Amino acid sequence: MPGNHNNLPLLTVDRLVAGYTGPVVGPVSFAVQPGEVLGLSGPNGAGKSTILKAITGEARRFEGEVTPCNGLTVTHHQQRPELPPELPLLGRELLRVMSADRRDAPAIIQPLLDRPINRMSGGQFQLLEAWACLGGDAELVLLDEPTNNLDGDAMEALADFIRAARPPRAILMVSHERDFLQANCSRIVEVSHRKAET
Amino acid sequence: MSDFILFDPMFRMPFLIGLLLAVGLSLIGAYLRMREEWLAALGLSHMAAAGGIAALPLGIPTLVGALVFAAVAALLKGVLPRASNNHYGLMLLLGWGGALMLAANTHQGEVVGEALLRGQLYFTSQPHLIAAVVLLLVLFASLNWLSPRLLIERFFPDYFSANRIPAWPHRLLFGALVVVAAVLGTLAMGAMSAFAMFFVPAWVAFVLVRGWRRALMLTVAIAVIAYITAFVVSMLLDQPFGPSLALCLALTTSLRLFANRAARLSGAPGE
Numbered sequence: 001m002p003g004n005h006n007n008l009p010l011l012t013v014d015r016l017v018a019g020y021t022g023p024v025v026g027p028v029s030f031a032v033q034p035g036e037v038l039g040l041s042g043p044n045g046a047g048k049s050t051i052l053k054a055i056t057g058e059a060r061r062f063e064g065e066v067t068p069c070n071g072l073t074v075t076h077h078q079q080r081p082e083l084p085p086e087l088p089l090l091g092r093e094l095l096r097v098m099s100a101d102r103r104d105a106p107a108i109i110q111p112l113l114d115r116p117i118n119r120m121s122g123g124q125f126q127l128l129e130a131w132a133c134l135g136g137d138a139e140l141v142l143l144d145e146p147t148n149n150l151d152g153d154a155m156e157a158l159a160d161f162i163r164a165a166r167p168p169r170a171i172l173m174v175s176h177e178r179d180f181l182q183a184n185c186s187r188i189v190e191v192s193h194r195k196a197e198t
Numbered sequence: 199m200s201d202f203i204l205f206d207p208m209f210r211m212p213f214l215i216g217l218l219l220a221v222g223l224s225l226i227g228a229y230l231r232m233r234e235e236w237l238a239a240l241g242l243s244h245m246a247a248a249g250g251i252a253a254l255p256l257g258i259p260t261l262v263g264a265l266v267f268a269a270v271a272a273l274l275k276g277v278l279p280r281a282s283n284n285h286y287g288l289m290l291l292l293g294w295g296g297a298l299m300l301a302a303n304t305h306q307g308e309v310v311g312e313a314l315l316r317g318q319l320y321f322t323s324q325p326h327l328i329a330a331v332v333l334l335l336v337l338f339a340s341l342n343w344l345s346p347r348l349l350i351e352r353f354f355p356d357y358f359s360a361n362r363i364p365a366w367p368h369r370l371l372f373g374a375l376v377v378v379a380a381v382l383g384t385l386a387m388g389a390m391s392a393f394a395m396f397f398v399p400a401w402v403a404f405v406l407v408r409g410w411r412r413a414l415m416l417t418v419a420i421a422v423i424a425y426i427t428a429f430v431v432s433m434l435l436d437q438p439f440g441p442s443l444a445l446c447l448a449l450t451t452s453l454r455l456f457a458n459r460a461a462r463l464s465g466a467p468g469e
Contacts, residue, residue: 057359
């Protein structure tokens with residue numbers, strides 16, 4: 001994993017107001033430290049996913065700053081990843097393009113390596129994509145509702161993936177599963193609905 | 199007599215041009231399908247046809263007119279933040295309508311329009327051969343660099359912006375390859391047959407094999423076999439090449455019936 005960030009924040013979000021055609025969320029401020037698992041919690045529609053998209057540049061920043069440390073590498077596991085219906089890409093081929101095709105892939109991932117993604121269930125594909133993000137070299141991994149579609153065993157495997165992360169790797173995770181956040185995050189930031197502008 | 203026509207040196211260059219394009223168009227078509235942009239091929243090939251006819255009153259070569267129209271359409275598509283098959287459908291309507299209107303109102307337009315919409319493989323010449331060779335060389339030389347970027351963008355769309363890696367180089371290169379392939383395919387095979395070459399082989403291959411590399415190889419194999427079959431049939435039976443190719447490719451879709459058997463043998467979803 002590249003970079004020595006001398007315990008400076010990997011990412012600083014300062015009074016961010018973000019959205020699409022108009023503001024959806026904010027102002028919100030937090031910093032992601034090396035090695036921590038930071039959770040974003042809040043009601044549906046509060047704009048938690050929009051914060052992640054503002055960090056990656058997919059959503060628009062109306063106010064405030066998002067400041068990554070120099071050379072920060074990021075992967076983003078998006079909410080409800082779409083399972084392409086007829087794409088014969090093997091699990092290991094997807095992992096390879098994300099530099100996550102490690103020999104020590106977790107046991108739950110092993111059966112998926114030689115299976116085409118079009119023959120995976122939604123939960124299996126969700127878990128494979130999460131591992132594609134967590135098994136690579138990115139210093140900051142953004143996970144958006146990673147427990148969607150997962151059964152109990154798969155959720156436990158995902159928790160193992162998250163716990164295996166080592167500094168300077170940090171994880172910023174959005175989930176509506178409050179229990180999952182509390183069990184796996186070192187810190188949780190609450191995101192509330194943006195007040196209507198008058 | 200038929201054998202004599204088939205092996206006539208006069209037809210060697212058209213055969214070779216079509217063969218090269220079968221490889222290039224089908225391979226690019228696999229990536230268009232992976233990106234769910236396969237309708238782009240139909241839109242661009244019709245824009246190329248309109249450009250080829252518009253070249254007549256402008257006094258410029260058909261190839262240049264077709265390239266300019268298709269490139270402008272691709273650039274406009276690139277400006278849209280989320281181009282989709284809706285936009286490619288609109289491109290198709292504009293290209294088809296524009297081509298026929300231009301053909302109806304241009305001296306010799308009807309003849310050229312007919313040739314572009316139906317294909318004129320037997321009248322292709324050295325410039326087409328050079329362009330087809332360059333297309334394939336650039337495609338194969340860049341594929342190891344281009345392929346992972348296109349795959350990453352398909353599954354992790356904001357990977358490049360998140361890591362401040364410029365995405366325009368691979369988007370521009372892929373867009374240019376699609377435009378050149380669509381133009382050459384339209385000039386040689388006709389708009390609809392070129393689209394069939396982009397669309398059908400990958401559609402069939404993707405359900406028959408496991409693995410991206412195998413799917414690409416089978417895509418090209420289906421394209422080449424259908425092309426050779428169409429070339430031979432059209433020569434032996436004295437039929438127009440473009441429709442023969444479209445029909446041969448359409449017949450290969452029956453192979454999709456084996457997909458369910460292949461799925462049963464290799465495990466059902468979620469197994």
